[in-house]
Amino acid sequence: MSPLTTLRLALAGGRADRTRIALTAFGAALGTLTLLAAATVLAVTETHAATYTNDLLNDEGLRPGVAFGMLLLTIPVLAFVAQCSRLGAPGRERRLAAMRMAGATPRQVVRIAAAETALASAFGVATGYCVYFLGRVLLDAPGADGRRSLPTDVLPGPALMTGIAAGVPLFVTLLAVLTLRRVTLTPLGVVRGMSRGRPSRTPGVLVLAGLGACALVEPVHRYFTDHPRNDDVPLLVIGGLITVGVLTVSVGVVSGTGWIAYTVGRVLHRFARRPAALLAGRRLMADPWSGSRTFSAMLVALIAGSAAAGLSALTVATVAAQEENTRRFARLLGEPYDPSGTGFYERAYALVGYAVLVAMAIAAMGLLVALVDGVAARRRTLTSLVAAGTPRGILARALGWQVLTPVVPAVALSVTVGALLPRFAVPDAREAARMEVRRCTPLPGDPADACQDPAYEQAHTLLLTAQKVPVTVHVPWDRLALLAGGAVAATVAITLVGLLFLRLNTRATELRVQ
Amino acid sequence: MSTPHVLLGLLTPRALHGYELKHAHDSHLPGAKPLPFGQVYATLKRLDRDGLAAEAGHDRVGGPDRTVYEVTDRGREALAAWISRIEPPAPHLSNELLAKVVITLLVTDEATARRHLAAQRAAHLARMRALTAAKSSGTLPIAHVLAADLAIAHLDADLRWMQTAMDRVTDLHQEVHQ
Amino acid sequence: MIIEARDVVKAYGPTQALRGISVGMGEGEIVAVTGPSGCGKSTLLHILAGILSPDAGTVRYQGRRVDEWSESQRSAMRRTDFGVLFQFGQLVMELSAAENVALPLLLGGVRRRRAAATALEWLDRLGVADLADRLPGEMSGGQQQRVALARALVTEPKLLFADEPTGALDTLASEAVLQHMVQAAHTQRTTVVLVTHDATVAAYADREIRLRDGAVEAAEFALLGAGTALSAGTAETSR
Numbered sequence: 001m002s003p004l005t006t007l008r009l010a011l012a013g014g015r016a017d018r019t020r021i022a023l024t025a026f027g028a029a030l031g032t033l034t035l036l037a038a039a040t041v042l043a044v045t046e047t048h049a050a051t052y053t054n055d056l057l058n059d060e061g062l063r064p065g066v067a068f069g070m071l072l073l074t075i076p077v078l079a080f081v082a083q084c085s086r087l088g089a090p091g092r093e094r095r096l097a098a099m100r101m102a103g104a105t106p107r108q109v110v111r112i113a114a115a116e117t118a119l120a121s122a123f124g125v126a127t128g129y130c131v132y133f134l135g136r137v138l139l140d141a142p143g144a145d146g147r148r149s150l151p152t153d154v155l156p157g158p159a160l161m162t163g164i165a166a167g168v169p170l171f172v173t174l175l176a177v178l179t180l181r182r183v184t185l186t187p188l189g190v191v192r193g194m195s196r197g198r199p200s201r202t203p204g205v206l207v208l209a210g211l212g213a214c215a216l217v218e219p220v221h222r223y224f225t226d227h228p229r230n231d232d233v234p235l236l237v238i239g240g241l242i243t244v245g246v247l248t249v250s251v252g253v254v255s256g257t258g259w260i261a262y263t264v265g266r267v268l269h270r271f272a273r274r275p276a277a278l279l280a281g282r283r284l285m286a287d288p289w290s291g292s293r294t295f296s297a298m299l300v301a302l303i304a305g306s307a308a309a310g311l312s313a314l315t316v317a318t319v320a321a322q323e324e325n326t327r328r329f330a331r332l333l334g335e336p337y338d339p340s341g342t343g344f345y346e347r348a349y350a351l352v353g354y355a356v357l358v359a360m361a362i363a364a365m366g367l368l369v370a371l372v373d374g375v376a377a378r379r380r381t382l383t384s385l386v387a388a389g390t391p392r393g394i395l396a397r398a399l400g401w402q403v404l405t406p407v408v409p410a411v412a413l414s415v416t417v418g419a420l421l422p423r424f425a426v427p428d429a430r431e432a433a434r435m436e437v438r439r440c441t442p443l444p445g446d447p448a449d450a451c452q453d454p455a456y457e458q459a460h461t462l463l464l465t466a467q468k469v470p471v472t473v474h475v476p477w478d479r480l481a482l483l484a485g486g487a488v489a490a491t492v493a494i495t496l497v498g499l500l501f502l503r504l505n506t507r508a509t510e511l512r513v514q
Numbered sequence: 515m516s517t518p519h520v521l522l523g524l525l526t527p528r529a530l531h532g533y534e535l536k537h538a539h540d541s542h543l544p545g546a547k548p549l550p551f552g553q554v555y556a557t558l559k560r561l562d563r564d565g566l567a568a569e570a571g572h573d574r575v576g577g578p579d580r581t582v583y584e585v586t587d588r589g590r591e592a593l594a595a596w597i598s599r600i601e602p603p604a605p606h607l608s609n610e611l612l613a614k615v616v617i618t619l620l621v622t623d624e625a626t627a628r629r630h631l632a633a634q635r636a637a638h639l640a641r642m643r644a645l646t647a648a649k650s651s652g653t654l655p656i657a658h659v660l661a662a663d664l665a666i667a668h669l670d671a672d673l674r675w676m677q678t679a680m681d682r683v684t685d686l687h688q689e690v691h692q
Numbered sequence: 693m694i695i696e697a698r699d700v701v702k703a704y705g706p707t708q709a710l711r712g713i714s715v716g717m718g719e720g721e722i723v724a725v726t727g728p729s730g731c732g733k734s735t736l737l738h739i740l741a742g743i744l745s746p747d748a749g750t751v752r753y754q755g756r757r758v759d760e761w762s763e764s765q766r767s768a769m770r771r772t773d774f775g776v777l778f779q780f781g782q783l784v785m786e787l788s789a790a791e792n793v794a795l796p797l798l799l800g801g802v803r804r805r806r807a808a809a810t811a812l813e814w815l816d817r818l819g820v821a822d823l824a825d826r827l828p829g830e831m832s833g834g835q836q837q838r839v840a841l842a843r844a845l846v847t848e849p850k851l852l853f854a855d856e857p858t859g860a861l862d863t864l865a866s867e868a869v870l871q872h873m874v875q876a877a878h879t880q881r882t883t884v885v886l887v888t889h890d891a892t893v894a895a896y897a898d899r900e901i902r903l904r905d906g907a908v909e910a911a912e913f914a915l916l917g918a919g920t921a922l923s924a925g926t927a928e929t930s931r
Contacts, residue, residue: 275798278791279784286786286827384782387743388844389771390799391764632902632910642895650871650896666892673891677728 006108006115009099016088016376021120023369027081028124028172029131030362031074035164036132038070039156053149069355076359076366078175079297083366085117085176087373110177117176121169129165203259206252207417213245214424246421250303253414254296260413261406262288268405276394280401290374295407298363299414302487305356306418309479312349314422319345321471325435328466332437356483364490371403371498379505386506395506396499403495408488415484419475437464517549518557519596522566522589529570529584532558542657558583566592611672615679624684631676642669693752694719694883695740695851700749702735709735711906712749717851720881722874724897726888732906733887734855740885741774741853742766753851771799775844775882777854777873782840783828789815789839790824796847814842818872834865841869845876852877852884858893870896 011021041063044052052058057066096109104112140152155161217238224234265284272278330337375382382395440451440461451457524530524538536554539546561567566589573580585593611634618627645662648654654662696716702709709732717723725733738744739751742758743766751759753773758766770776783792793811798804815821818838828836837857844852854873858866874896877884886897894900902910 273804275795278795278798278804279787282784282786282791378785380781381784384776384778385784385795386767387738387741387770387778388776388782388796389767389769389774390795391767391771394799628909635902636900636910639891639895639900642891643897646892646895649867650874666895670890670892681728 009112020087023084024120025124028121029128031077032125032128038067039160041067043154043156076297076362080366118173121172203252203256210245210249257410258288264405276397279398301359302414303418305483306415307421308352309476310419310422313476317473324469332464368494372501382506407491411487435466522593525585529582531580531582544661696752698750700746722884722897724886724894724900727903731903737887773850775849775852777844777857779856779859793842837869855887
């Protein structure tokens with residue numbers, strides 16, 4: 001099969017296929033931009049340091065952390081691209097099956113599908129590069145002191161640039177081929193590999209196990225404090241526990257959405273009086289996993305966001321307590337005290353907050369894609385219902401119920417679990433010990449350096465004490481509420497956009513499309 | 515149609531005399547022409563002669579003496595052989611409808627031909643409707659339902675053929691007049 | 693005439709689907725609309741049912757101009773007065789048979805328990821009561837169509853629009869659906885508009901309206917007189 005034929009066949013789709021191609025390109029462009037941003041931060045060298053208004057870019061030690069955070073942002077982007085590759089998939093799979101019927105080999109069919117994604121992502125990467133170079137020029141605004149807010153004066157090395165340009169299309173294409181592996185395209189149609197049963201209790205066990213792993217951190221930490229060692233074992237064990245805990249909790253919450261959706265569906269079905277709730281409940285029971293597929297990126301972002309909020313509250317509380325103790329201790333010593341404040345930490349965590357926001361925005365786009373695809377796939381049934389006189393408002397309400405009822409408990413769960421994680425993981429400094437200082441203070445009237453005299457010191461040394469303040473961590477209700485509220489509001493907004501699409505897809509002319 | 519084999523089949527469930535046999539024939543094959551008594555008796559004699567059926571007694575109730583016949587083992591074998599023989603898929607080409615439509619298309623213009631065919635279609639459909647209604651009534655014995663099915667299928671074949679014939683002629687006219 | 697279309701024109705882009713069609717159906721009548729594929733019969737059904745609006749011409753239902761109504765008015769009318777039955781794909785795959793049949797009643801504000809009871813009654817009338825708790829995916833095509841027929845009739849509509857209702861079924865399954873449809877329509881005095889390309893299906897109707905290229909080729913009652921002379925001789929000879 002010549003490359004030209006492959007291309008022609010790859011681009012032979014309809015409306016849904018064109019949308020998928022456009023969105024894949026968009027996702028690839030987004031991924032390219034994030035990667036380029038991370039590479040740019042890494043390209044900042046010592047000579048540039050202190051030329052930016054943002055301390056995070058100036059500090060040698062923090063820059064890799066910033067770059068790593070940006071790399072993490074590519075995860076929701078990838079989730080988005082994966083979501084997009086499902087758009088209109090049944091139609092494409094039927095088309096590929098028809099090509100198998102016409103004599104195409106399984107390998108050729110995969111190549112056709114891969115060609116589509118490769119082309120789309122290559123286009124997206126090219127767009128990403130254009131936007132990047134354009135942005136460098138447009139955003140390059142050094143202040144009066146020659147300091148810039150963004151590192152628009154550095155470029156990543158040529159190796160990294162080529163690596164991103166080649167790597168993104170390769171990776172996205174690989175992802176598409178991997179998703180196709182789940183379906184076997186026979187000439188007679190599509191056979192789906194997995195059969196999905198009812199959701200089990202495993203997710204609940206996973207969430208508890210993850211929290212348990214985090215709860216182990218404190219006793220383990222205490223053990224290693226009592227039995228000091230000279231190697232890296234304590235660090236590895238504690239780091240491992242935290243990593244395993246966070247991952248297990250994330251998997252648990254994401255897969256738990258299936259269970260939540262199924263249970264919510266059952267409750268809706270049991271108590272529904274109105275057709276909208278009945279339709280939504282049955283739909284949730286029939287495919288509880290569509291919810292978890294759709295929300296996974298958003299839920300992971302929420303866990304990260306609320307964990308960051310919890311960690312931020314913990315850090316601020318710890319630092320504040322430390323400062324207070326230092327202040328009291330300085331007063332005991334009679335020395336002046338210069339507070340450093342918690343501002344730096346708060347700025348750093350605010351940055352994490354922005355990253356979570358971006359991740360959630362991308363996740364919301366993925367949700368829109370999934371919603372639109374779900375409506376398009378059930379187009380015929382929905383149009384038939386409209387033809388039979390079902391008001392579109394009822395179908396819209398059913399869609400709203402179907403999206404929102406599982407989202408609210410899932411969001412609440414992820415925020416709670418995310419906020420709990422740092423409380424379990426970080427050893428709590430609860431000791432309210434006394435600080436004791438023996439100090440000689442000259443009596444009023446005596447010379448200030450009277451304590452230099454050992455005899456005087458002997459006679460006038462007093463035991464001064466002060467109470468250490470315990471670390472009191474406040475639950476960051478405002479931030480958690482903001483995260484949860486933001487996630488639900490984004491879902492509502494996306495659902496409203498999805499409803500527009502429902503309108504388009506239930507026009508009577510769709511009855512002619514078989 | 516092979517009358518001897520049909521009569522053998524009708525005699526298989528239970529022994530019958532000639533009069534009963536004629537009525538069994540007419541009610542089981544409602545679409546077929548009624549069988550004359552003479553032919554029934556002649557056929558029975560021939561079956562008896564060939565050893566396919568045999569006399570099984572006399573029935574004297576209320577009337578003349580009637581001979582009751584039953585199927586012999588050889589008769590059963592002959593019947594089985596007939597049933598297992600494939601019918602030649604004969605095309606019904608010696609058909610008045612075919613002749614009429616061909617002539618109509620030859621001698622009239624397209625509009626006239628269409629009008630005739632529409633009328634013919636209406637007649638066909640009316641007959642199909644009557645058969646369908648009878649079939650749907652739910653009171654028809656199975657033999658009659660099967661006969662109605664066959665008649666409907668043949669009428670449907672006629673209709674489809676007439677439609678195709680009309681479309682072909684239209685195409686032909688267009689080709690000629692282009 | 694319970695429903696009547698006059699001089700209806702409808703085009704999809706450059707394709708003229710209907711070029712000035714006038715048809716009417718009487719109360720309790722079963723009318724087959726037939727014709728080769730692409731003749732505009734489905735479009736005519738969609739326009740009569742108020743699913744599509746005509747480009748020109750009028751549609752009257754019980755004397756009222758429904759083509760001038762708003763979509764929501766027509767939608768409400770379809771729910772209360774009309775039933776629709778398509779070839780496939782009209783059942784909600786996630787709902788059980790009973791729930792699918794109960795759906796129009798629920799939409800009309802009937803309480804769930806009563807709707808379920810009525811739905812069961814209808815499933816029983818169509819001989820599929822034992823499938824009440826099955827999902828459409830677990831039924832045969834014929835069973836699905838009987839459930840769909842129950843759903844179309846459960847509101848006891850004045851008009852039933854059926855578009856190739858047995859197009860995907862074998863002869864016996866098709867016969868069962870059509871016999872139930874005709875029987876139910878006659879007992880309820882429901883008018884049926886039955887779109888089909890199949891003469892054996894059209895034979896279940898009381899009369900036929902035949903379309904060709906977006907126009908009426910033959911409406912049966914008008915041409916029967918002219919055709920009797922020719923048909924009398926040939927009807928019996930066709931085996």
